[in-house]
Each structure stands twice: as C-alpha cells, then as structure tokens.
Amino acid sequence: MTAERAIAQDVETNVRQHQEHDAAGNSKFGFIVFLLSESVIFLSFFTGYIVYKTTTLDWYPPGVTGLETREPFINTIVLVSSSFVIYVAERYLHDKKLWGFRLFLLITMAMGSYFLFGQAVEWRSLPFSYQSGLFGGTFFLLTGFHGLHVLTGILLQTLMLGRSFIPGNYDNGYFGVEATSLFWHFVDVIWIVLYTLIYVWQ
Amino acid sequence: MTNISIEAPEAVRGQPYPGAPDNWKRFFTFSTDHKVIGIQYIVTSFFFFLIGGTLSMVMRGELITPDADLVDRTVYNALFTMHGSIMLFMWTFPVLVGLGNYLVPLMIGARDMAFPRLNAVSFWMVPVVGILMLASFLVPGGPSQSGWWAYPPVSLQNPTGNLLNGQVLWILAVAISGVSSIMGGVNFVTTIFKMRSPGMTWFRTPAFVWSVLAAQLIQLYGLPALTGGAIMLLLDLTIGTSFFTPERGGNPILYQHFFWFYSHPAVYVMILPAFGMFSEILPVHARKPLFGYRVIAASSILITVVSGLVWVHHMFASATPSWMRILFMVTSMLVAIPSGIKVFGWVATIWGGKIRFTTPMLFALGGISNWLFAGITGIFLASVPIDIHVNNTYFVVGHFHYVLYGAIVMGIYAGIYHWFPKMTGRMYYEGLGKLHFALTYLGTALTFLPMHPLGLMGMPRRVASYDLEFAYWNVIASIGGFLLGLSTLPFILNMVSSWIRGEKVGNNPWRAYGLEWLTSSPPTVENFEETPLVVSGPYGYGRNQPLVGNIPNPGLTEFPESLTQQQTS
Numbered sequence: 066m067t068a069e070r071a072i073a074q075d076v077e078t079n080v081r082q083h084q085e086h087d088a089a090g091n092s093k094f095g096f097i098v099f100l101l102s103e104s105v106i107f108l109s110f111f112t113g114y115i116v117y118k119t120t121t122l123d124w125y126p127p128g129v130t131g132l133e134t135r136e137p138f139i140n141t142i143v144l145v146s147s148s149f150v151i152y153v154a155e156r157y158l159h160d161k162k163l164w165g166f167r168l169f170l171l172i173t174m175a176m177g178s179y180f181l182f183g184q185a186v187e188w189r190s191l192p193f194s195y196q197s198g199l200f201g202g203t204f205f206l207l208t209g210f211h212g213l214h215v216l217t218g219i220l221l222q223t224l225m226l227g228r229s230f231i232p233g234n235y236d237n238g239y240f241g242v243e244a245t246s247l248f249w250h251f252v253d254v255i256w257i258v259l260y261t262l263i264y265v266w267q
Numbered sequence: 268m269t270n271i272s273i274e275a276p277e278a279v280r281g282q283p284y285p286g287a288p289d290n291w292k293r294f295f296t297f298s299t300d301h302k303v304i305g306i307q308y309i310v311t312s313f314f315f316f317l318i319g320g321t322l323s324m325v326m327r328g329e330l331i332t333p334d335a336d337l338v339d340r341t342v343y344n345a346l347f348t349m350h351g352s353i354m355l356f357m358w359t360f361p362v363l364v365g366l367g368n369y370l371v372p373l374m375i376g377a378r379d380m381a382f383p384r385l386n387a388v389s390f391w392m393v394p395v396v397g398i399l400m401l402a403s404f405l406v407p408g409g410p411s412q413s414g415w416w417a418y419p420p421v422s423l424q425n426p427t428g429n430l431l432n433g434q435v436l437w438i439l440a441v442a443i444s445g446v447s448s449i450m451g452g453v454n455f456v457t458t459i460f461k462m463r464s465p466g467m468t469w470f471r472t473p474a475f476v477w478s479v480l481a482a483q484l485i486q487l488y489g490l491p492a493l494t495g496g497a498i499m500l501l502l503d504l505t506i507g508t509s510f511f512t513p514e515r516g517g518n519p520i521l522y523q524h525f526f527w528f529y530s531h532p533a534v535y536v537m538i539l540p541a542f543g544m545f546s547e548i549l550p551v552h553a554r555k556p557l558f559g560y561r562v563i564a565a566s567s568i569l570i571t572v573v574s575g576l577v578w579v580h581h582m583f584a585s586a587t588p589s590w591m592r593i594l595f596m597v598t599s600m601l602v603a604i605p606s607g608i609k610v611f612g613w614v615a616t617i618w619g620g621k622i623r624f625t626t627p628m629l630f631a632l633g634g635i636s637n638w639l640f641a642g643i644t645g646i647f648l649a650s651v652p653i654d655i656h657v658n659n660t661y662f663v664v665g666h667f668h669y670v671l672y673g674a675i676v677m678g679i680y681a682g683i684y685h686w687f688p689k690m691t692g693r694m695y696y697e698g699l700g701k702l703h704f705a706l707t708y709l710g711t712a713l714t715f716l717p718m719h720p721l722g723l724m725g726m727p728r729r730v731a732s733y734d735l736e737f738a739y740w741n742v743i744a745s746i747g748g749f750l751l752g753l754s755t756l757p758f759i760l761n762m763v764s765s766w767i768r769g770e771k772v773g774n775n776p777w778r779a780y781g782l783e784w785l786t787s788s789p790p791t792v793e794n795f796e797e798t799p800l801v802v803s804g805p806y807g808y809g810r811n812q813p814l815v816g817n818i819p820n821p822g823l824t825e826f827p828e829s830l831t832q833q834q835t836s
Contacts, residue, residue, distance in 0.1 A: 090461060091381045094457050094461055095381060095382060095454070095457040098456050099450075101487070102449055102487040102490075102491055103491065104491075105487075106492075106494055108492075108495075109491065109495030109525055109528075110499075113495075113521060116521055120518070121516060195507075196506075196507050198509060199510065199517065202508035202509055205508075206498075206508070206510075210498075
C-alpha cells in the first residue's frame, strides 16, 4: 500500500513538473533555436564574402585601396560594450528595480543608435556603391543586413521599455526582455565576425 | 491506477474538438488548435497538388508527340518551372508539415504545439505563397521560366524590363515559404524537445516523431542558406548588384552551392516524415514490433547530418574540381547506409508478421518498394561517371520522381489513410482505397519507369520537342501520367464521402499501441483528458506491454487474446 502511494505521488509530481516548466522555458529554447537558424543566413553571406574575396582579381573598385578602420573600430567598441549594459539592465529587472532597468535599457538604445548613426555617416563618405563590383555589393549586403538587425534590436528594446510602464507586467517572468537581450548579444557576436572579415582582413 | 487530471476547462472536456466535421466552418478560421491547423495544411496543399498535377498533365500532353505543338516553348518552360515549384513548396512540404502538426503532439502526449499562435501564422503564410506563385501567370512575361532551381544567369534575364515579373514573384514566394518553414521548424523542435509526456524518454518516442525532428533540423540549418542566396538573387534582379552576374564578375556557381546546400537535404525533409510513417504503419498492420527501432530512430538523425555534406553531387557537371567530385561522391553514397538500415528494419518488421493488406499498408509497401528502386538509381547518380553521362537527361527526372511520387506521395497517402479514422472518427471505404492504390502504383511505374531508358538514350530534360526515337517511351510515360491524374479521383471521392457518411469506428480501429490512439476520435480540444504517463515504447505488439501507466490502452484490451498469444509464441 505504501509503495503504491509512493508511486502515485511520484507520478503526480512528475506530471505537475512537466506542466509547470512549459511556457517560459519553451519560449527561450525556441528563441535560441531561431537565432541559431538565423545565424546560418549570415554564415552564407560570410561564405560568399570569403569566396569572392579569395577568387576575385581586382577586389576593390578602381580608386579604392581599402577601408578606413578607425571610426568603425570606435563603433565596434560602442556596440560590444552595449551588450554588457543590457545585461546590467536585465539584472536590475531581475531584482525588481524598474528604474534601473529603464535607465540601462535607454543607455543600450542610445549606444545602438550611435552605432547606426556612425554607420550611416560611414556609408555616406564611401567612394563606392553597392553596384561597385563584388566588393561594393558584399560590403553593403553584410553591413546593411546587420544594420537591419541592429534596428530590429532597438525596436524590440523600445517595446520592452514601453511595456515596463504597464504596472505588474514583469512580475511573473520577463521572457520578452530575455529574448531582446539574447538577440542583442547575437547581433554583437555577428558584428565581431563581420568586423574581422571586412575591416581587419584587408 | 493513479488518476491525474489536467486543468482543462470543464466545458470543453470530453467534447469533440471544434474542427469536427459537424463544424466544418472552423477550418476556414484562424484556429490555434494543432489538429485544425494540420487538416488546414493537408487540404490546402492537396488543392495545390491538383494544380501542380494539372500543369504536369499539360506537359505530358505536349510530350505525347515529338513536336512542340500543344504549347510553345516559353509556355513549356513556365509549365515545368511552376510544376516543380508548386509541387515542392505548395504540396509536399506543407502536406507533411500538416501531418506532422496533426500527429506529433498526439504522439508525444502534448496538448498542443509549443507555440500555437506561431503555428497558425506559419500556416496562413502558405495560401499567400500559393497566391503569389499563381499570380505570376498574370504579370507581363508570365511566370518564371528558369526552373525551380532559378539558376542564374537564366533567372536574371528580364526581357520585359518590368520590375514586377514572374521571377521576382517566385523569389518572394520562396522567401515567405522559407520564413513559414523556419518558424514551423522552431515550433516542431521545441515541441518535441520540451513537450513530451512524462515518462516518454527519447527511446520511447515514436519513429515518426524522430523523423519529423530530423526533417525540421534540416529546415533549420539548410533553409537559411537558400534564403541568403535568394536575397542575393533578388538584389541582383532588382537593384543591380552583381553577385551572380558573370559578365560583371559575379559567380553563378556560388548560387548553386547556396541552392543545393538546402535543396539537396530538402529531399530528406520530405522523405524522412514518409519514412516515419512507414515505420508507424508497418508494425500496426503486421502486428509486430518495429524491428531495430532504436537504430531506425538514430538513422533519421544520421541522415540529417550526412545529407548536409552531399550537396555538390548536383554540381558534378558544373566545372567542379575532381577532388571535390570524389569527396562528394563518397559522402553521397554514405547516405545509402542509414537509408538501407531503415529498409532492412522494415523488411524484418513485416517478416513473419500477421499482415493485414489494408490501404495504408499497401501504400506503405508500395512506397518502400519504389524507394528501393529510387535509392538504387540514386547510387548510380551519386557515381561521377554515370552522373556526367546522364546529367540533365530524363534519367534524373525519372529518379527524383520515383523518390517524390513513388515514395513520398505514396507515404503521404499511406499516412492519410492510416490516420483518417483518428482525424474524423470514421472509416474510409476500403474498396475505393484499394482502387486508388492500384491506379497510383501502376501510374507511377508507367510514368516514371520509361524515363530511365529515355535518359540513358540521351533525351534531355526541360524540352518541349524531341527526336522521333524517343517517341515510344514518351507515349507510355504520358499515358501513365494521365493515369496518375485519374488516380486522384477515387481518393477525393473516398475522402469526401467517408468523412460525411463513412462507418463510425471507435477510437482505435487498428488496435494500435501509439499514444495518439488512446484518445477519442476525433480527439478533444486538449487531446488527452489526462496527461499520459508513458511506461514503455510504442511498438510492443505481441509482447503485451502496457504503454501508459494511467490510461487503459484499448489496443491491449480489445485485441483478441488468442492472436496475442500466437504472436508471442
């Protein structure tokens, strides 16, 4: 009788646990799977860049010898450090300190916007366009596609900031913020690879 | 037994789910029930199957005589392009996603997919893709004519100069279909990893679920590569970049790499679920455990890995260096190992079984036999010298149609018949089903077998006219093609009439042991009244094992005692 009771109890906890770890865990798992899949698109663009660079004779368009690296490097520093800032924001939210969360999320958004602004300035100053051979095409494809992701990240952060003003919104879990943060780290890692490929390997 | 109730609202428990036949309007709404979405996928894609099939019959009508007399050459180009695109993107992928959608949560004892709303969004993208594809018939210049591969530089030609052309619409359709599939892949993988019933360990998970997992993993790693290539193609086509434009230094071969890196494994996205269905159907209808279940399950994952390493075999004739040809010849042939493991497992499963030759069983056996044939010609094609010889001939067309129609479409039919009583609570008409099988099997052989000699004789593919020497086999292939068209009629008749007034059968007419048969037919909104606690694998036929700890298994209780004893002895 006691053995049967023990089994019954075991079954009950088993089923209950199964039902509880549902929503949040699933969403996070699913989002990571999505990001892994997304990274393959970048991978195919990177592959294209490497293939083109190693097989094309006149890689740079006429009159271009290489890319200026100083401004993009500052940009890189800003973007990569914003990954830590959003982590701090997440910690504040974890400790239920909403104002700290909002402040650091705002700083992240400012840093992301600075990055986009810097990139726009760089695009304007470049002596070539996306039609300037394979270099021009791949340069604008990679930086443009990445920039689109940065923009998406900033929009997500704006959304998360807005949602923090709904009372009690983040009381029971904050998957949206976690996902935004994961996405932001992802965008950073992609940028590091991109920067190495385009600016360091010249 | 312990009784654990789930928190389903009292109002919905025990009632037929909202998509039951008496409430057919439900299928035209934005439902988040995986069962409704599954059927939406299946029915929508079947509609496109009929369209794609009609296009193919116009082509076979053209090819019944050597001259290009029925349609002109540009129309013919558009026909084979749209036939291929519709059959792959609008029929095979979505119908298998539909079957997976319907079955996976039931088979793993979950109440729904992990992300029900995302699931519905994925489905509603499918009609959008279909409309975009069909709309290309209305734009200046007509649909894309560059085949379903859209190889540049052919796909970069734009004689009309119109920005809204068939090729652009095609790329947009493929991109949306890709987004839908990636979201579907995330959903399936999360569901299978996270939502399995307590007690359902990996090696108690049905082979179909394994195969869907394997297929969806391919979607997740392969599809983004195609999407990347498609984005670059679209930019070349619209804003004048030069990624794939040879005269401006671009590299069209790179597109082929992007394309085949996904599109070769894509065949496994389609065949793996069919394999999974064979693995489910054979044990039930032969009353024997699935032979080598663990190896069959693992071989699905092995195929996922190996299939990602073989794409260059589509490019042996594209100035591929010799070392690369040999490397990819070897990896291509390696695929035969996991595929062969499955075939041996199936043969051993039915060996000495009590076989019931029902319609799903016939389709499964027919599909496996066709797969065997397609696999053998596949080995031929993997071998570089033979591939160079038959490259771009009808041999290739015959081979992949044996895979796609012979094995995959037969597998789909097998699955639809097998789970029809589960989806509707009614039984299909066996006589019509057998007629359907006979016509399909005969039609497949008549259509696609003659393509092999045609290819060996050197008839090129994608042509509207041909030399007189090829006429004999082409006439036979065309007759077979029309027979295949005809074969869908008994199927449609059977499905519609038996859904309306077929014989009402219980929850488990096959006396199967799978988890999906434990619930009512059609299942209730939340699938199971109690979350099942799994205590053994799903293939214990003849072993008399209980499947779940807390729900009585009708497969065990209803099955005649005498036969059970006969099986164990």
